[in-house]
Amino acid sequence: MWDAFGFEFVNFYLIPGLVLGCIYALGAIGITLTFGILRFANFAHGEIMMSGAYLTWTVMAIAGYAGLTLHPLVAMVPATLLVILLFLGTDKFFYKPFRKADTIKVVMASFGMMLIIRSAVQVIWGPNQLTFVRGIAKPNSVLSDVSNDIGMMLIIPNKHLFIFAGTVIIVIALSYLLNRTRIGKAMRAVSDSPDLAHVTGIDVDKVIRATWIVGGICATAAGVFLVMDVQMLETTMGFRMLLPMFAAAILGGIGKPYGAVFGGLVIGLAEELSAYPWIGDTPLLSPGYKTGVAFAIMVIMLIVRPQGLFKGRSF
Amino acid sequence: MKNVLMATAATLLATSAMAEVNIGNPMAMTGPIPDLNAPIAAAVDLAAANINAQGGMFADGETLNIIRADSACDPVAAVDAVTKLINVNGVTAIVGPVCSGAAIAQAESVAIPAGVLTLSVSASSPAITTMEDGTDLVFRAAASDAYQGVALAELAMANGFTDIAVSYANDDYNAAIAEVFVQAYEGMGGTITANEAHEPNKASYRSEVATIGATSENLALFSYYGSGGITLMRNALETGAFTNFIGADGMLSDELIEQIGAENLMTSTFTTSASDASTPSFAAWKAIADEAGVPASDPFVANGYDATFMMALAIEAAGNDGREGLSEHLRAIASAPGEVILPGQWAEAKAILAAGGDINYEGGAGNQDFDENGDVAGNFSKSVIVDGAWAAELIQ
Numbered sequence: 151m152w153d154a155f156g157f158e159f160v161n162f163y164l165i166p167g168l169v170l171g172c173i174y175a176l177g178a179i180g181i182t183l184t185f186g187i188l189r190f191a192n193f194a195h196g197e198i199m200m201s202g203a204y205l206t207w208t209v210m211a212i213a214g215y216a217g218l219t220l221h222p223l224v225a226m227v228p229a230t231l232l233v234i235l236l237f238l239g240t241d242k243f244f245y246k247p248f249r250k251a252d253t254i255k256v257v258m259a260s261f262g263m264m265l266i267i268r269s270a271v272q273v274i275w276g277p278n279q280l281t282f283v284r285g286i287a288k289p290n291s292v293l294s295d296v297s298n299d300i301g302m303m304l305i306i307p308n309k310h311l312f313i314f315a316g317t318v319i320i321v322i323a324l325s326y327l328l329n330r331t332r333i334g335k336a337m338r339a340v341s342d343s344p345d346l347a348h349v350t351g352i353d354v355d356k357v358i359r360a361t362w363i364v365g366g367i368c369a370t371a372a373g374v375f376l377v378m379d380v381q382m383l384e385t386t387m388g389f390r391m392l393l394p395m396f397a398a399a400i401l402g403g404i405g406k407p408y409g410a411v412f413g414g415l416v417i418g419l420a421e422e423l424s425a426y427p428w429i430g431d432t433p434l435l436s437p438g439y440k441t442g443v444a445f446a447i448m449v450i451m452l453i454v455r456p457q458g459l460f461k462g463r464s465f
Numbered sequence: 466m467k468n469v470l471m472a473t474a475a476t477l478l479a480t481s482a483m484a485e486v487n488i489g490n491p492m493a494m495t496g497p498i499p500d501l502n503a504p505i506a507a508a509v510d511l512a513a514a515n516i517n518a519q520g521g522m523f524a525d526g527e528t529l530n531i532i533r534a535d536s537a538c539d540p541v542a543a544v545d546a547v548t549k550l551i552n553v554n555g556v557t558a559i560v561g562p563v564c565s566g567a568a569i570a571q572a573e574s575v576a577i578p579a580g581v582l583t584l585s586v587s588a589s590s591p592a593i594t595t596m597e598d599g600t601d602l603v604f605r606a607a608a609s610d611a612y613q614g615v616a617l618a619e620l621a622m623a624n625g626f627t628d629i630a631v632s633y634a635n636d637d638y639n640a641a642i643a644e645v646f647v648q649a650y651e652g653m654g655g656t657i658t659a660n661e662a663h664e665p666n667k668a669s670y671r672s673e674v675a676t677i678g679a680t681s682e683n684l685a686l687f688s689y690y691g692s693g694g695i696t697l698m699r700n701a702l703e704t705g706a707f708t709n710f711i712g713a714d715g716m717l718s719d720e721l722i723e724q725i726g727a728e729n730l731m732t733s734t735f736t737t738s739a740s741d742a743s744t745p746s747f748a749a750w751k752a753i754a755d756e757a758g759v760p761a762s763d764p765f766v767a768n769g770y771d772a773t774f775m776m777a778l779a780i781e782a783a784g785n786d787g788r789e790g791l792s793e794h795l796r797a798i799a800s801a802p803g804e805v806i807l808p809g810q811w812a813e814a815k816a817i818l819a820a821g822g823d824i825n826y827e828g829g830a831g832n833q834d835f836d837e838n839g840d841v842a843g844n845f846s847k848s849v850i851v852d853g854a855w856a857a858e859l860i861q
Contacts, residue, residue, distance in 0.1 A: 163676030164702065170669055278720070279496040279691055285726040286702045307703065342637055380668050382694050385495065390666045425672040437673040438662030439634050 161305045163426045164419070169379055171418025172317035175374035177391055178398035178410035179324065180365030186341035186405025186463065187361045190256045194240065195369060195395070196264035196388030198233060201267055202370030203377045203387075205229035207282065222282055223312060226374045234366040241362055264389070272385050280383040289382070309393050313375045317460050320371055321411055324364065328407060342403045356393055394421070394441075397448035403462025412459065417444050470773045485528040486786045488513075488776055489550030491536035491543055491561040492586075493690060497665070497691030498538055500541055500720050503565055505586055505769035506533070509560065509655065513772035515753065519811040522781055524819070528545045529777055534564050537690065540570030540637075547571040553577050557786040558582040560776050565590030565638035565764070566688075572596065572603045582779075582791045585764035586772045589613065589714065589738065590641040603791045606772040606828070607738050607765060608843025610638070613646025616845045616860055617736050618653055621685065621711055628656040630677040630707070632697065633687035634715075635662045642713055643687045646715040650685075665692040670700045695724050702729055713790025714738065714764055717848055717855065727853040737764040739846030739859055740830050749807035750829025761829065762776055762857065770808060771828030775799055778806075782818050792839075800834040801825045810832070 177199055184192045207227040240263055248256040287307035297304040328334040333356070339347040340357045348354055376391065377383050398417045402409020421444060423435040435443070451458065489510055493502040512533045516522070521818045522529050523806035532554050543562050550556045559576055561583075562568035567589035576583045577600050585593070585605040594611070623631055629650065633643035633644045640662065647657050658680035663673045670693065672838075684707040688694035693714050701707045710733040717735040736775065740762065747761075750770065755759035761767065779795040780786055797803075798814075803823030806814045814824050826833055831843050846857040 158675060158679075162671050166669045166671040175669065272495060277499040279500075279695075279724070281724045284724060286699050286729055288703070299670065305704065376668055382496075382695065384691060386666070391668070422669070422672050425676055427676070427715060433661070433672075433676045436661060437670075438664050440672070441664050441667070 159426065160302075162400055163422050165213050165304075165306060165310065165424030167419035168415065169313055169418070171378065171415035172313055173372050173391070173414075174319060174377045174394050174398045174418050175411040175414025176320060176368045176375065177395040178340075178402065179368045179407050180218040180372075182393055182399040182402065182404055182407060182410040182462070183337070183341075183361050183365055184398060186398065187337060187344075188245070188256075188358060190245075190253050190260065191396070193257065193392065194267060195365070196392035197264045197271075198237060198366065198369045198388070199376070199391065200383075200385065200388030201236065201271055201373075202226075202229055202233040202365045202366075203332060203373035203383050204271055204280075205232050206370070206374050207275075207280055207383055210282070211301045216279075222374050222378055223316065225244075226370060230367055230370040233370045234363050234407060235340070237362040237366040237369075241358065263270055268385055268389070275383075275385075277385060282381050282383070291422060294318035309378045309381075317377060320368060324368075324407060327364070333357070337361060337364075393448075394418075394444040397444040397451075400458055401451050403458025404462035406458065406460040406462045409460030409462055417447060420444070420447060485530040486522045486777075486780055487530045487532055487556045487559065488615050488773070488780075489534065489554060489559045489792050490531045490548065490773075491534045491546040491550065491559065491567070492744050493538035493563040493567070494533070495537035495782045496534040496536075496542070496564075497689040497693075498563070498715065498718070499687055499691070500718050501714075501764060502538075504760050504763045504766045505563060507757075508754070508766045508769035509586070509773045511753065511757050511759055512770045512777070514757075515809055516777050516811045517773070520815055522786075531557060531560075531773070536564070536565070536567045536571070536573075538564040538692075540566045543567035543571040547575045551575060551581055556581070557780055558584065558776055558791055560772050561585050561586060564636075565593060565641065566636045568603075568605075569593060569596060569637055570766060574576070578601050579788075581788055582776075582795065584776050584795070586769040587714075587738070588638070591645060592637060592641055594840055595816035597839065598763070599791050601839065603682075604792070604795060604839035606768040606775065606830065606833060606841060608641040608831070609840050610713070610844075611645055612843065613738065613845055614642050615649040617642075617646050617685070617711060617713060620734065620736060620847055620860065621683070622648060622655060624709070624711070626683045626709065626711075627660050627681040627763040629683040629685050629711075630659040630681040631657055631685045631687070632659075632661055632663055632673060632677060634665045634689060634693060635687075636665065639687040639689070639715060644686070646685060646687070653695065658827065663693060663697060665689070667693060667696070669789045671704065673697065674704060674706045678704065682708040686710055686712040686716060688712070690718045690721055693754050695721060698733075699725055708732055711735065717764060719855070721854060722850070722854065727850050730850050732794055734847050734849050735855075736847050736860070737857070738768065738830070739764075739857060740767050741842050741844050741859060744827070746807045746827040747829050749809055751812050753809045765830075767808075767829035769824070771830050771833055774808060774811075774828070775826055775833060777811075777827045778814055778818075778824065782824075785859060786806035797825050799826050 206229040213220040289305040398413035402413030424435040536543035565588040568585045659677035739811040751761040778798040782794040803825035848855040
């Protein structure tokens, strides 16, 4: 019989919820920025995440041939540059021609982009699953020993510590960018009112490029963190994250990066905690239905408070 | 103008139909089980190659053409793929859908309404037995999980598990086999400590594992390896929630060893549909498969060959590539009476059919005699890790 370690809630519900929340949060940042600044729902965002993870895998594999074992977080750096190029390329050739057209056209273009990217990845890397790291991840022994001494044994594998640390660093860097730099302030201005920003002399094209770059960094990080967590890559993994990430962006308020982070954490936690046996011994909600929690939150938000918790744009 | 177009389209269809016989072959090329699917698809192609090398279809030696589409082990993708095969390619029949959910959806929404015969290579959900509703249009070359679920329950008992927790993916195949397993296991006196569905394709199953992990140290896991099975197993191993694992077809893949590592799978046993290697029909199949480099004993690979071969025999027996009445011919060529035909004996079968005789195909996967529901009986094997690879053993 399995010993629940006496600290079951934190180890098996709270921490997994936070890990998932971090991944949703990073993905939602890109979605909310594109939505806020470019004014369209970018369906290809999940596939960008996925292709970032595949590129990271490729960098690791190439380094592996050369006898180097790279940590995914290191291999992520060159992969991120490629993803940014991919983002800028798709913008130039697929989204820019529609900039002045109806929103629905560019949304459809992004939908097409989603299918193109996924098929391209299937052609290049094949439909089979790939794996980052073989085997199973044991909990960090130092952490579990120390926490066990004070009676609250924490079971956290190293990969989760990396994910937490990486997310915190990216969010701090993002907040510096948005609050302290010129381009960040310009991004916020365009998000609030593109016409007003334009007449004050802000270079909107430059802001759009910056948006794709920030979105690309966050998307690659989200993709790589997701793969570090589940330890495998498959071609539909980005698409499967897309709807919870949209739910997170809407919950936080469209165009609000902090809202996206908060929304991501709430959605991740809500999904995991809904299966906790809050009342009695049985799960509050059968774990088979936890995907529905994200949608339920999204639908309720859209009805009750369409501008989101952080007063984003409402459509 | 419209008439001209119609006439042109009709001529195009007629000319292509005269040149070759088309069979639609939706397979799970992408999706959660590409690894399992690849050798089955190779077996389908091998059957077509054998047939074309031995005189092709009908008296004038028409080419048997396999038109492949991607059903992605997904009901929606399968409906799209089969709609295209039936309406655009105008195929005579469907040999395919690998997964039960895909096979059921395409049959209900497309193939049955269009009057097209489906012969699935590996869909094993018990729900398929009764779904045809008198149309006699859905057959399969793999045994129903109504039997495999029971075989798995017997295996659990033989391994000495007196209690077990069940986790199944929420789809047609996994939910159905889990239900059969639970019934059979409880009937044998076992205790089901938890029986929970899990949603496929989640990034984490830690809360699922935690919820059911406290109840037993044995887990019966029904899932596709590529859509959550591996992740759930990894989460269970990482947290030490379960010690022993059993499961069925969907999990039995080299991918599992590749990702989790053989050393972590020493307490896992998975069953699958298997061939009785002692029969002459299996020997004939193995000779063909070995020569072509197709893994003869992998799950459902022999079934893929058998399904294609039988469908071609049925069309040959019908004498034309029309869709009407094909199911009667399929039954006739698959069961007694008649001359026994083994895998690869296309020329012999063709000669007997041309002379007006009866044949009885015995496949590599089993005798392939369809019952009134279009189901076949079958054998099962259990696989455990030996020397870092799956080693199968027939369950008697």
